Amino acid sequence: MTTSLPAAQGVPYFDWDNRYRDWTEQLLEVVQEVADSDEFILKSRAAALEEQVRELTGAGHAIAVASATGALTVVLTALGLGPGDEVVTPAFSFISTASTVALRGARPVFADVEYDTACLDPAAAETAVTDRTRALLPAYLFTNQPDLAALGGLAERRGLALVEDSAIALGSTAAGRPAGRHGIAGVFSFFPGKPSGGVGDAGMIVTDDAELAREMRMLRNHGQDLAVRFLHHKVGFNCRMDEITAGFLLRRLPHLDAYLTKRRQLAEEYRERLADLAPDLLTPPGDFTGRAVYSYVVRAQQRDRLREHLAAEGIETVVYYPKPLHLQPAFAELGHRAGEFPVAERLAEECVALPLHPEMRPGDLERVTESIRRFYRGGR
Template identity: 45%
Template sequence: MIPFFPPDLFEADRADLLEIMHAVGTGADQRFILGGRTAAFEDALRRRLGAADAVACSSGTSALSLVLSAMGVGEGDEVVVPALGCAPPAATVCALGAVPVFADVDPWRLVVAPDAAEAAVTGRTRALMPAHLFSVMADMPRFADIARRRGLRLVEDSALAQGGELGGTPAGLWGEAGVFSFVQVKTFGTAGEGGAVVTRDTGLGQDVRMLRNHGQDGVHRFVHHRVGYNSRFDEILAAFQLHRLPGLDARLQRRADIADYYTDRFADLADHGICAPPPGRDGRCFYVYTLLTEAREELRAYLAREGIGSHVYYPRPLPHQPAFAPYAPPNGRWPAAESAARRNVSIPLYPHLSDAQVEHIADSVCAFARLGREEAALQSHRAP
């Protein structure tokens, strides 16, 4: 079986992680959060990206909350978010008393469409929050232009995109602030939960740093300048991420190579009802590899029969979710998001897939396309 979520992501780092846990746990300073390891990890991220500041926090979701709060987004404000994707962009907006305004996505690239986002801007709009989705970065030059022309804040949800670049600019640095997620399956995942805010604005970074620790400034303990959050970073995970950082480029390269192979193999499958993501590497981040097909369940069943795991990330657009439907206009439609939610399916993409496994995955997708939907369904229901 080739699992979609591999259980052995950190198997090669087991001994190092145990050593780190022992070193932190027995350290003389007994500092388990926001210590020297966290500071070193933040500095390494900052230097790698060329950012003015990098602030490690408890999760990618928390990173969005910190940025929006630092920007003063609040009651009655509107923030334009994608109609397709994970819940945190909309949820963090709602939690601040603001209103998420859902914009449709590009039907092929699946990221929020700039024209749809600009059409959603009103006099109450405070910020744009485009998100990179699957393995494609949003059109950040267009969003930067819209934000400049319309006088809006620009928050880049780059939680899925660490390591991606668009036009030479790293994901996370196109907006006033960007966020990363270090949950284990992300491109720079860790053995737990974590995130970071990155920014070119030192003032914004300082505000985020204060908010992540209950509004304290890091100098005067128990002096709370603002109502903040408990979004502090773990010293064990900081040391673990520092340990894994030198190998990140090789892991990203392996992901990109696998994605290129898939794209080459699937280039002619559109006529067979399977649409591969856009080719190329500029503006790509290779977090997951996502296909579009009306025969999603048949393809998943066929892949399972071939010993291949698959995953459907977002089977329902956000404005159709019970939590967010009250914020959506009655009878609103997001046709591209609705179509993608019905048709998307992701196949395995992680660095330690072997060449033989990658070839088997590609062979199986191509075989399904050649068989046709009905025959594949019949084969999937036959006894092995």
């Protein structure tokens, strides 16, 4: 089964041309500015972006990196995770929440997720904790947030590091605090599809721990001394943000709140138009106040037939995610079998993302919802 089906002159899922049309001139200006400045990687623009994110989140420190996956790698390395250690993480998520753990030589320990939110189930996470567990790594997903109050309490009781995969959630709040600020560190993504998206891969780490921040600044740049070039205190990574990306993001970030507001409005409109299709189709739960709406993922009966119907009408959809992490070939050595995490497996069969972004054309959302209604209710 493919994870995306093409749209034919209809409603595309990402719609890059429309989303970035008004930003072409600004991007060209940034490229020229960077070329004229002789600053290319991890220089003044990256530092300025760090300061903006630090102020936005209220964090003590912000560290610019090359991607959100790189951000997780740097955080877990700075925490000293390695062979013999375990990290509890959701069985249903993007692979980075588990692959970054495995690449440290530690063991990703999967726990099931909540059906309504697709986020890490605190009760399942607590059951998964052993005397080898060093950290909890929950992920924000789609329009949803993990139960950070419960997970934070678990981390405190068991002496664990709480690392937030808040990649989608810059500018949002969760449990009364800015996303990324509930544990030892949080990470954000600037991948173009994210609400805070730029023009390529880039990421940011936030933390209030000064020593951890110092360690992560070294690790992202080959473990070099922060004051003396070519003096390497750690075996680090090439995980540095480039200046073109940083310069473009400096121009985009002031618009983030407006983008988030529009995304919430579109998500609410989807809910209003589709809620009565339950139980055939279930919309994301709760209200979207303060949330970062990334992708609008519904849980659909006859999911694959619905997607074929929408594609035939020129509406593109994407499946996040067609296979849960415990059944991915990459983690076969962990020995998991089908049936171990039933909620994650059910979501992999039902979840489908509908087009949602601030630049959607007038009438696109109505076209999507009317097509879905025809599929389930014959247009009633």
